[in-house]
Amino acid sequence: MGWEIELRDGRLHASYGGISALEGLEVSGEDLKFSLEPYGRPYSVPSPEGEQVVHILRLVPEGPGPEDVLLEAFCGPRRLALRLYPRKPFKFELSGTVRWGREPYLCRTEPGRFGDVVQAALGPADSLLCDSIFDKWDDRLLKLSSWGKASLKALPDGRSFLVEVVLSTRFGTTPDLLAAEVAEHFISEGMSMPHYRPYDRTHHPLPPSGWCSWYCYGREITEEDMVANADWLAENLKPFGLEYVQLDDGYQGETWLDWNDRFPKGGKWLAGYIKGKGLKPGIWLLPQVVGKKDTKLLEEKPGWFLKRPDGSVFRAFGNYPYLDPTDPEVKREWFERTFATMVEWGIDYFKIDGEGEMHQWYALCRENLSDPSVTPDEAYRSWLEIIRREIGPERVLLICATQWRAMGYGDACRTGTDVGVDEEQFENALRATFSGYWMHTIAWYCDPDVLIVRPELPLERARAWASLLGLSGQVLMASDRMPELPEERVELLRRVFPAQDIRPMDLWPRRPERPYPRIWDLKVATSWGRWDVVGLFRWFEEDEPEVEITREKLGLPAGRYMLYDFWGKEFLGELGEGRKFSLEPGSCLVLCVRPFEGLPLLLGTSRHITQYPDLLDLRWDPGRGVLSGESFLVGRDPYEVRVLVEWNGEGYQPLGATADGADVEIQGEGPVLVLRLESDASRKVRWEVRLKPKSSDGTARR
Incomplete structure (x- = not known):
């Protein structure tokens, strides 16, 4: 391992461990380009971490300019430094391409500047606050730094980045133009999680989105x-x-396969009924226990059960008797049979509970295991391996709750405890999200528990809860008595389903306690545009009423930005030097932040909080005066596109709109044009809006 460099066509290329990492690094400055050439032979210098190879390079100007500037490249086992030796004041620039693994995460790994702003990405998005790239498959982090200003910009392929540096120098200093430092085993060693395995999303490219019965029916649930x-x-x-x-x-009755009288038709019938509705059936169970406290198996199969040091049967979760996972008959007749049968029934989603302390229980009871030679971790992971083998990769396995020892087996993991409608239970969703979100899509999909929106919860808090889940892209499971939900509560769910392909940009666990971060910045990038969806929250009454956002807080480059209120469907003007918003306790404001480069400007759409899955394409043809797009409409769901057509005395007037396969109308809301579409069935719809520039008196110019 270690860094190596080579020069090609006057540019520097660097590889780490024999794999290209920095490509085509070019030095320039003050309208002048430099090529690099060797200045003597490289040589080695011993260091505590291993040998460093030093290359001295000369900057050769491609035109009149300084000819006495040298650059030294220090190639160490983990760190590469490009150090300048300037002779006079000069403003240098550097640019090139960075590649780091097959699924790189642009990120930051410590709070630093504006650490109270949570960043997430949907598509190849970037942020000026990010200085690192994480390769989850090799568990390897690359951190870039400079004495000047360095930035990383995601390129459209989603796998490479543009690094740019601006550095002003003067004689007497030897600044690092660019340094690249590698942290090996970032999670397994750096986070003390030796069972870390990267999550392969091939079979489940999106987090699960569905409904869970527990928080509305509990154990009294019936087949009806x-x-x-x-x-x-x-x-x-x-x-x-x-x-x-x-x-x-x-x-459950005597076992997880023998159902009680509230389910007279049984599990196979219920799974078939749900599938018949075009949905996927899921089940909760505690496979490590017998789900009946006084089970007859205690007498019939005494050797099956886990024993405490005093010889008594071990009980914990629900006071159920626990099984010995190292017993061959338990493996075969309990774990294998249970999951193989449920797969035959058609179950597609398995939530296994009570996982958090399993290794501790096995440590306590280790000497009484059927096979005491296995470690507690091995005992636990052995039956996870059985489950994964029986259900296959195409079905979802949710680990509940936080248990990093399950990495490599779970598709999703609960990262906190049960939620509910009161403030303390709602706070559990915040604790889970802010402390565990850094693992999302990396080790598994994070599950902060369900989303509750029923009327027992104030509407503003329900909206804030829905917004948090919609903007984070975590596992999204509603849990209300759905036929009884009022329309305004159902509308919240429509705007956040399904969970989107959102990944973290902040790779560290935040403290699971108040005060919680109040700005969630989701950065979205598509083939036709980039924008931010920013959630502002006042979680509790003790939080300050005002929340301020600035371009710097959001990691945005210099420029003008327009704000649109997603839930309120209102244009809020420019971001300018910053804006403050006052919030009521328990409420939120979700803003779509768009770069403003001219009119017409898309402000937002109504389908999804991320503004992402519905609008597939958007084009502006100034010659024809046509704004066109393609949207995916949900059948019988009125769909709206809001476009800013007037600002600062300039603007356009609509002449008409067309759409294929949908009813269409346009309406003005001050400077905003509203395009409304509706289709009787879910389908892609191409649409066009014809616009004409307005004259100074407000009429359309011919």
């Missing part, structure tokens, strides 16, 4: 309740991306 909710979900939220219908506890 499941049918009623499945019917409602298929009709009302399946078109918006909901997939899973998960039964959570209350069904």
Whole structure:
């Protein structure tokens, strides 16, 4: 391992461990380009971390300019430094391409500047606050720095980045023009998680989106309740991306396969019914226990059970008797049979609970295990391996709750404890999100527990909760009595389903306590545009009423930006030097922040909080005066596109609109044009709006 460089065509290329990392680094400055050439032979210098190879290079100006500037490249085992030796004041620039792994995460790894702003990305987005790239497959971090100003910009391929540096120098200093430092085993060693495995999203490119029965029915759930909710979900939220219908506890009899009287038709029938609605059935279980406290298996199979040091049967979660996972018969007759049977039934989503302390219980009872030679971690992971083998990669396995020892087996992991409608229970969703989000899409999909929006929760808090989940892209499971939800609460769910392909840009765990971050900045990049969706939150009454955003806080480059209120459907003007917004306790404001380069300017769409999955293409043809796009419409869901057409005395007047396969109308809201589309079925719709410049008196010019 280690850094190596070579020169090609006057540019510097650097590789780490034999793999190209920095390509085509070019030095310039003050309208002058430099080529690099060797200044003597490289030589080695011993250091505590290993040998460093020093290359001295000369900057050769491609025109009149300084000819006595040298650059030294220090190639160490982990760090590469490009150090300048200037002779007079000069403003240098450097640019080139960075490649780092097959699924790189542009990120920052410590709070630093504006650490109270949470950053996330959807698509190849970037931020001026990010200085690192994480390769999750090799568990390797690359951090770039400079004595000057360095920035990383994501390129459209999503796998490479443009690094740019600006550095002013003077004689007597030897500044680093650019330094690249590698942290190996960033998670497994740096986070003390030796079981870390990168999550392969091939089979599940998006986090699960669905419904869970627990927080609205508990153990009193019935077959009729499941049918009623499945019917409602298929009709009302399946078109918006909901997939899973998960039964959570209350069904089991003597075993997880023998169901009680509240489910007379059994698990296979229920799974088939849900599938018949075009949805995917899910199930909750505690596979490490027998889900009946006084099970007859205690007498029939005494050797199956986990024993405490005093010889008594171990009980913990729900006071259920725990099983010995090292017993061959338990492996075969319990774990293998349970999951193989449920797969035959058609179950597609498995939520296994009570996982957080499993290794501790096995450590306590280790000497009484059927095979005491295995470590507690091995005992736990052995039955996870059985489950994964039986259900296959195409079905979802949710680990509940936080258990990093399950890495490599779970598709998703609960990162906190149960939520609810009161303030303390709601806060559990915040604790889970802010402390565990850094693992999202890297080790698995993070699950901060369900989303509750029923009327027992104030509407503003329900909206804030929905916004947090919509902007973070975590596992999204609603948990209300769906047929009883008022329309205004259902509308919240429509605008956040399904969970999107959002990844973290801040790779560190935040403290799970108040005060929580109040700005969530989702950065979105598509083939046709870039924007930020910024959630501003006042979680509790003790939080300050005002939240301020600036271009610098959001890591945005210099320029003008326009603000649009997603939930309020209102244009709020320019960001300018910064804006302050006053919020009521428990409320939020979700802003779409768009760079302003001229009119017409898309402000926002109504389909999804991220503004992402619906608008597939957008083009402006100034010659024809036509704004055109392609949108995916949900059947019978009115769809709106808001466009700024007037600002600072300039603007356009609409002449008409057309759409293929949808009803269309346009309406003005001050300087904003509203395009409304509606289709009787879900489909892609191409649309056009014809515009004409306005004259100074406000009329359309011919």
